[in-house]
Amino acid sequence: MDLNEFMNAVFNFEDYSQLLPLVTNSLIAGAVLGLVGGLIGTFVMMRDLAFAVHGIAELSFAGAAFALLIGANVVFGSLLGSVVAAVILGVMGMRARDRNSIIGVIMPFGLGLGILFLSLYEGRSANKFGLLTGQIVSVDTVQLNVMLGCSLFVIVALLAIWRPLTFASADPDLAEARGVPVGKLAIGFMFLLGLAVALSIQIVGALLVLALVITPSAAALRVTASPRLVVGLSVIFALVSVVGGILLALGGRIPISPYVTTISFLIYLVCRLIGARRDKLGRTRRSASLDIAAVKVTAA
Amino acid sequence: MTTPAVSLQGASLSFGNRVLWHDLDLEINPGEFFAVLGPNGSGKTSFLRVLLGLQPLTHGSARINGSSVARGSRDIGYIPQQKSFVPGTPLRARDLVGLGLDGHRWGVRLNGRKHRRRVDELLDLVGAASYAEAPVGLLSGGEQQRLRAAQALATDPKVLLCDEPLLSLDLHHQQAVSALINTQCHEQNSAVVFVTHEINPIIDYVDRVLYLAGGQFRVGAPEDVMTTEVLSDMYNSHVEVIHNEGRIIVVGLPDATTHHHGGED
Numbered sequence: 001m002d003l004n005e006f007m008n009a010v011f012n013f014e015d016y017s018q019l020l021p022l023v024t025n026s027l028i029a030g031a032v033l034g035l036v037g038g039l040i041g042t043f044v045m046m047r048d049l050a051f052a053v054h055g056i057a058e059l060s061f062a063g064a065a066f067a068l069l070i071g072a073n074v075v076f077g078s079l080l081g082s083v084v085a086a087v088i089l090g091v092m093g094m095r096a097r098d099r100n101s102i103i104g105v106i107m108p109f110g111l112g113l114g115i116l117f118l119s120l121y122e123g124r125s126a127n128k129f130g131l132l133t134g135q136i137v138s139v140d141t142v143q144l145n146v147m148l149g150c151s152l153f154v155i156v157a158l159l160a161i162w163r164p165l166t167f168a169s170a171d172p173d174l175a176e177a178r179g180v181p182v183g184k185l186a187i188g189f190m191f192l193l194g195l196a197v198a199l200s201i202q203i204v205g206a207l208l209v210l211a212l213v214i215t216p217s218a219a220a221l222r223v224t225a226s227p228r229l230v231v232g233l234s235v236i237f238a239l240v241s242v243v244g245g246i247l248l249a250l251g252g253r254i255p256i257s258p259y260v261t262t263i264s265f266l267i268y269l270v271c272r273l274i275g276a277r278r279d280k281l282g283r284t285r286r287s288a289s290l291d292i293a294a295v296k297v298t299a300a
Numbered sequence: 301m302t303t304p305a306v307s308l309q310g311a312s313l314s315f316g317n318r319v320l321w322h323d324l325d326l327e328i329n330p331g332e333f334f335a336v337l338g339p340n341g342s343g344k345t346s347f348l349r350v351l352l353g354l355q356p357l358t359h360g361s362a363r364i365n366g367s368s369v370a371r372g373s374r375d376i377g378y379i380p381q382q383k384s385f386v387p388g389t390p391l392r393a394r395d396l397v398g399l400g401l402d403g404h405r406w407g408v409r410l411n412g413r414k415h416r417r418r419v420d421e422l423l424d425l426v427g428a429a430s431y432a433e434a435p436v437g438l439l440s441g442g443e444q445q446r447l448r449a450a451q452a453l454a455t456d457p458k459v460l461l462c463d464e465p466l467l468s469l470d471l472h473h474q475q476a477v478s479a480l481i482n483t484q485c486h487e488q489n490s491a492v493v494f495v496t497h498e499i500n501p502i503i504d505y506v507d508r509v510l511y512l513a514g515g516q517f518r519v520g521a522p523e524d525v526m527t528t529e530v531l532s533d534m535y536n537s538h539v540e541v542i543h544n545e546g547r548i549i550v551v552g553l554p555d556a557t558t559h560h561h562g563g564e565d
Contacts, residue, residue, distance in 0.1 A: 159408055163409060164405070167399045178378075180372070225436070226392060227395055
């Protein structure tokens with residue numbers, strides 16, 4: 001393949017106006033998932049769960065592959081796998097060290113199961129590949145409704161536990177002393193995370209969920225520490241990555257995920273650069289107020 | 301007669317057959333600065349956890365401001381041991397203090413302006429206004445500990461529980477934080493329970509001490525409890541206590557942190 005062919009495969013905007021209506025469902029789903037990923041990602045970062053997200057995704061993949069094999073609804077299969085994985089992790093691995101080893105054990109098992117189910121499956125091979133790396137026109141109306149319903153549930157539930165969850169994530173000792181049910185919140189959060197991961201898999205695939213759940217929040221954290229701004233930016237970054245990815249993927253003939261992951265990675269790079277520059281100039285605004293105090297003193 | 305801020309009756313705490321303390325009767329009054337001293341593993345932190353409602357007593361009862369201890373009591377302010385936040389924590393100084401104010405409530409915060417005003421007051425109170433907007437992960441241990449104090453004072457508590465709040469702070473911040481706690485105690489009339497292994501940074505403020513060691517306890521004024529006779533008796537070995545220019549120096553503490561009961565009983 002020469003460069004021209006490569007570019008043609010990756011970017012091709014002929015017949016774009018005819019193709020666009022075909023992906024309306026995917027675009028809606030993508031936008032909602034961007035919102036979910038951006039919201040939940042902040043907590044994933046605060047609770048140091050990046051590896052857990054990856055582990056949940058592999059079990060979700062196994063669930064989806066099993067559903068595909070027995071002809072059941074793939075979204076349901078993936079939801080089931082991921083919620084089971086997330087709750088197991090929530091109950092068994094409260095401490096980070098335990099959790100990582102449990103994930104390390106569960107993840108390859110899930111991936112192995114998924115590969116087993118897929119190799120037994122005799123349908124279209126594009127369906128198989130899609131579970132791991134994402135697909136573009138796969139979202140039909142039934143699936144869309146399931147996804148929208150689940151997403152809405154995750155968003156509402158997250159808003160309901162927002163403050164105590166922030167407290168418990170940032171400062172578990174004090175939160176516990178203040179009567180926040182830290183342990184129950186942890187399990188509740190894992191349940192929501194399981195749902196969010198299963199939903200994201202439908203668009204970007206099991207292997208690349210992190211690009212939707214981690215990267216946007218990690219990028220936002222590089223440039224601000226204001227909780228509202230972090231959440232706002234990470235939602236925007238996730239939205240731009242998914243919707244932008246779908247729109248770019250439309251013309252080419254490769255899956256959607258490389259586009260999504262590349263956009264989200266570029267955003268992260270830019271944020272890192274901005275953050276590094278800030279750190280060099282002194283990010284704590286303390287220095288600024290000290291300067292003002294100094295000026296007052298000299299003026300007096 | 302005023303209700304004692306903290307009262308323990310016949311309180312015992314043991315883990316398995318290890319007795320931390322036994323049959324402890326104690327009343328701490330509003331406005332009293334009460335220090336809890338003792339070696340590692342003597343049950344100082346467990347004492348606080350009992351008052352926080354996180355650790356049930358083996359026997360006896362514990363009351364805060366007249367009612368039984370309960371998790372999340374609004375009568376209690378708590379300053380935990382200093383533990384640094386990681387640099388990526390998405391909170392500024394003011395957000396951390398804000399969590400102390402309403403972090404236990406469900407949902408998202410809606411009363412923004414009122415909340416902000418209260419947070420500003422608290423930041424001023426502990427002298428943290430100049431770094432209100434700085435990310436907590438970038439603050440020094442001393443600065444973070446001032447924010448802890450602001451969090452603890454947020455509910456204007458009747459009882460302030462402090463778990464080694466001066467640990468790993470430099471001298472300047474030790475003085476600032478302990479003076480802050482003293483103000484809350486003797487001016488705002490809160491009872492302070494101050495767990496520490498080192499009495500000197502707070503010696504000018506302390507009214508009474510509870511000394512825990514080897515499954516025993518002593519309660520009283522520092523000059524009565526911190527003596528060669530009392531501590532030697534508790535540790536079951538000779539401990540020399542030197543009082544010098546308002547400081548108390550304890551020499552010859554046994555190295556072992558757990559105490560083995562002799563066979564004399």
